[in-house]
């Protein structure tokens with residue numbers, strides 16, 4: 498069963514699948530206190546992402562990856578342009594609207610797992626539900642279910658310091674899933690892990706992808722990228738390239754030729 502259901506608001510993309518994110522002419526400018534321009538971090542991004550896609554975001558340091566992730570994750574509003582997320586125009590939302598859309602649709606996974614040391618991992622996963630006023634019994638049930646999904650059903654009462662790095666990241670993924678989001682935003686989720694542990698985290702991400710979640714993942718690592726379906730590269734705040742490696746349920750040779758490349762050609 499998919500982890501989320503569509504709200505039916507999304508427009509269909511070119512090949513008939515539902516669009517979950519549509520960016521047009523999206524810019525983000527950071528200003529100095531005197532109102533003059535400090536940095537044009539994003540200079541006009543056009544992008545369409547279908548529900549269920551697994552997208553890697555790459556680019557050199559300062560190219561705008563985190564800025565784009567902040568916009569995609571509704572942590573921030575663009576300076577200009579349009580961003581329609583699952584049928585809602587994020588650019589027009591106020592702060593309350595942004596936090597509501599984040600709570601309902603988006604789960605965040607960070608490089609530093611950001612778990613609360615004094616809480617057990619079950620309690621850590623319950624935190625987002627606590628803020629929504631969900632009954633303790635229901636909080637407990639849903640959090641346990643997500644921890645079981647990531648293979649930590651036998652570690653519920655451990656504190657983060659009693660877990661390995663990979664287990665802590667799996668707990669952080671369970672926390673990101675507990676609100677049943679449609680989208681997972683992962684900024685270098687394997688950055689603090691050795692390669693074997695990183696692979697196990699990528700297996701978890703693959704499992705979420707197969708359950709229909711849309712995933713945006715920032716990485717510098719070619720091994721991580723090879724597990725994704727599509728690579729969006731940024732350069733100086735612009736889209737440098739957009740390559741589809743494969744698409745679930747669609748053979749690569751059925752994709753439009755301009756957007757299809759051999760995985761071996763990815764650098």
Ligand SMILES: Nc1ncnc2c1ncn2[C@@H]1O[C@H](COP(=O)(O)OP(=O)(O)OP(=O)(O)O)[C@@H](O)[C@H]1O
Nearest residue numbers: 527535536538556557558559560561562563564565
């Ligand atoms: N809050 C901010 N205020 C001012 N400038 C910022 C702010 N955040 C980012 N920038 C600038 O915007 C540009 C893009 O930054 P961003 O953090 O998006 O890059 P990045 O691709 O994530 O880099 P890295 O790989 O180093 O994390 C950079 O020039 C950065 O200095």
Ligand SMILES: [Mg+2]
Nearest residue numbers: 559562563564
């Ligand atoms: Mg960054």
